[in-house]
Amino acid sequence: MTMNLETAAHPETLRRVAIEPVSRVEGHGKVTLLLDDDDRIHQVRLHIVEFRGFEKFIQGRPYWEVPVMVQRLCGICPVSHHLAASKALDQIVGAKNLTPTAEKLRRLMHYGQILQSHALHFFHLSSPDLLFGFDSDVARRNIVGVAQAYPEVAKQGVLLRKYGQEVIRLTAGKRVHGTGSVPGGVNKNLSREERDLLLADIYQIIAWSREAVALARKLYEQSPALYDDFGRFDAHSLSLIRADGALDLYHGGLRARRKDGSTVFDHVNYDHYWEHIFEEVKPWSYMKFPYLRELGPEDGWYRVGPLTRVTQCDFIPTPFADHERRDFLAYGGGSAAGATLGTHWARMIEMLHSAEAIKELLHDDDLLGDDLVVTGERQERGVGMIEAPRGTLIHHYRVDDDDVVARCNLIVSTTHNNQAMNESIRAVARKYLDGRKLTEGLLNHIEVAIRAFDPCLSCATHALGKMPLIVELVDAEGRQVDSLSSGSL
Amino acid sequence: MSDTQTFLLDGEEIPFAPGQTVIQAALAAGHYIPHLCYHPEFKPHGSCKVCTVKVGNRTAASCTLPAQAGLEVESASDEMNDLRRTLVQMLFAEGNHFCPSCEKSGNCALQALGYDLGVMTAGFRHLFPDRPVDASHPDLLLDFNRCILCELCVRASCEVDGKCVFALSGRGIDKHLIVNAPSGRLEDTDVALTDKAVQVCPVGVILKKRVGFAQPIGARRYDASPISAQALADAPRAPAGDGRCAACEEAEEK
Numbered sequence A: 001m002t003m004n005l006e007t008a009a010h011p012e013t014l015r016r017v018a019i020e021p022v023s024r025v026e027g028h029g030k031v032t033l034l035l036d037d038d039d040r041i042h043q044v045r046l047h048i049v050e051f052r053g054f055e056k057f058i059q060g061r062p063y064w065e066v067p068v069m070v071q072r073l074c075g076i077c078p079v080s081h082h083l084a085a086s087k088a089l090d091q092i093v094g095a096k097n098l099t100p101t102a103e104k105l106r107r108l109m110h111y112g113q114i115l116q117s118h119a120l121h122f123f124h125l126s127s128p129d130l131l132f133g134f135d136s137d138v139a140r141r142n143i144v145g146v147a148q149a150y151p152e153v154a155k156q157g158v159l160l161r162k163y164g165q166e167v168i169r170l171t172a173g174k175r176v177h178g179t180g181s182v183p184g185g186v187n188k189n190l191s192r193e194e195r196d197l198l199l200a201d202i203y204q205i206i207a208w209s210r211e212a213v214a215l216a217r218k219l220y221e222q223s224p225a226l227y228d229d230f231g232r233f234d235a236h237s238l239s240l241i242r243a244d245g246a247l248d249l250y251h252g253g254l255r256a257r258r259k260d261g262s263t264v265f266d267h268v269n270y271d272h273y274w275e276h277i278f279e280e281v282k283p284w285s286y287m288k289f290p291y292l293r294e295l296g297p298e299d300g301w302y303r304v305g306p307l308t309r310v311t312q313c314d315f316i317p318t319p320f321a322d323h324e325r326r327d328f329l330a331y332g333g334g335s336a337a338g339a340t341l342g343t344h345w346a347r348m349i350e351m352l353h354s355a356e357a358i359k360e361l362l363h364d365d366d367l368l369g370d371d372l373v374v375t376g377e378r379q380e381r382g383v384g385m386i387e388a389p390r391g392t393l394i395h396h397y398r399v400d401d402d403d404v405v406a407r408c409n410l411i412v413s414t415t416h417n418n419q420a421m422n423e424s425i426r427a428v429a430r431k432y433l434d435g436r437k438l439t440e441g442l443l444n445h446i447e448v449a450i451r452a453f454d455p456c457l458s459c460a461t462h463a464l465g466k467m468p469l470i471v472e473l474v475d476a477e478g479r480q481v482d483s484l485s486s487g488s489l
Numbered sequence B: 001m002s003d004t005q006t007f008l009l010d011g012e013e014i015p016f017a018p019g020q021t022v023i024q025a026a027l028a029a030g031h032y033i034p035h036l037c038y039h040p041e042f043k044p045h046g047s048c049k050v051c052t053v054k055v056g057n058r059t060a061a062s063c064t065l066p067a068q069a070g071l072e073v074e075s076a077s078d079e080m081n082d083l084r085r086t087l088v089q090m091l092f093a094e095g096n097h098f099c100p101s102c103e104k105s106g107n108c109a110l111q112a113l114g115y116d117l118g119v120m121t122a123g124f125r126h127l128f129p130d131r132p133v134d135a136s137h138p139d140l141l142l143d144f145n146r147c148i149l150c151e152l153c154v155r156a157s158c159e160v161d162g163k164c165v166f167a168l169s170g171r172g173i174d175k176h177l178i179v180n181a182p183s184g185r186l187e188d189t190d191v192a193l194t195d196k197a198v199q200v201c202p203v204g205v206i207l208k209k210r211v212g213f214a215q216p217i218g219a220r221r222y223d224a225s226p227i228s229a230q231a232l233a234d235a236p237r238a239p240a241g242d243g244r245c246a247a248c249e250e251a252e253e254k
Ligand code: SF4
Pocket: B146, B147, B148, B149, B150, B151, B152, B153, B154, B166, B177, B200, B201, B202, B203, B205, B206
């Protein structure tokens, strides 16, 4: 339990270990480890500067601009914001049911995004740690190192990502800052040539995705003790789920389960998500802490993302991925399904599912249709939810009679996972922090734990080994007792 | 005809008819001079200065400079284009132009001109003015963030629509677009969707509501060809010597 530590009788006597990344690209993060008098980890606080400013920024803007504007939020998953905002605005324009062409093109775009994001995460960001070991030479622990030691793996990673970006380009109009999804539908279909272009490579993409799942599994099997245990914690879970219980990354009702697997709620319409998800504010962080109302603020935090989605769906509606899901759940009597590092394996299963789903869509002539947009009775409020690569994403707007945004609330995956990440870091720090001395090994391990969640903060992107960290050990009076810098400083 | 009058533009002879300005004659003869506030359907206004050319030791706005026999005009020089790039940079810095999320992107003359002139950097610290939109009208939106003060809407509303809905107010950096209503709000004017003024804005200020990004990337005006090519295609051709219209002939051939 962590929450109780925040109300420690004398928090001022706790020493602080601060880990601060120097490069701040997408916002920034800092980890504070609070020690007690016996130099044991009491609490972890991951600080992330978030995009609260955006909710203000979008106020007063015309609603039809929102799906394109929100892509400024995040350089890593702009398409997810594009689609979640569009879904919220579908409600604003009264589009209850999109045309088959619009719905399928949006899905295609979304699967393209999942594919490219998961490939980027696994191959570029995480595979160096996983292939070479968390403590290996930093000069080698990057995608260039992977390309030298495992050229085929690196090549597939690059091409998988590229394919996903192609799908995005052809559905959204551009690789970044596309405009394809609009309130009530889409603004373009797929031409026959574009469809055939994507069809030409999709079987190779599926084959490589299957190899990627096998690789993620192999890495796990090579060091089961490490993978089972590393940063492990129990958590409640939340995801969207299709009406028949299938994994659905684009749309569904809300399913929440307790740590023991019992149901909190299921197939709940997300239009009134605030009746179930409440955002708590804490004095030490700009980030909000969402919790499940049914379970209360102390215990209601939960985990979202690939691990949750793959483990709490009843099945995956594409054959290869569902086969892999069953293997994943069965592995080690279920040990991988609850492991922080099992997230990588689950992520690759989702990538495979996305590739299969893209293949199915490409064989559907609805993609070539001309019926693109529907509208209905204008509404004041709209909520859109989607399963983004990193987890559940919520967009919520109120639009006034003049068609401009009056209010906006966003809950991004990294916010949902706020406390879950703290828990994971705490588990790692407990195991690897030795006395009052910070070691590079500890920093590396904390990075690996954070990165498993793929949060959208700069310290998690770790591009080409450029992740210098400054580590400070600060006592209660603010004096620096120890400091350490890692990486390429 | 032997008595056609000409002037020199970057060393080439440009024929002109009496009353034409330098830019009109140049465009009609197939020579592009970059411009923003000039529009072939309206009386030249001479405010943006993008069309500035050099005549002798002086610079002048070619959209208002009367063509004269024997003028020696310099336009396509590095010096003039550097000046134009600076003017475009200043326009970008002065308003809030965020092209990637602007619905006019691809249909916007300022953006197209920036691309065509090769404006690659911001050049100036952006002012980020706070300019709320006027969304009061049921069918039209005014996004003042993007106004380049070209007065095309002002001219169109007075000269074509006969309404004078729009005007510019203030001086220098405080100059801004206003609408002709005691409340200052568009809903209280007699503007109509069909007004010429509504269609003429070269950037994303006067917008039809609920259109947004309906037109996909790739199908937008300047996706097809750069603004310089389109300005030449759109330019009224000077009457040929035999009284026939060159542009009409082209149209007939098509
Ligand atoms: S609103 Fe448009 S047409 Fe009118 S002055 Fe501004 S930029 Fe020119």
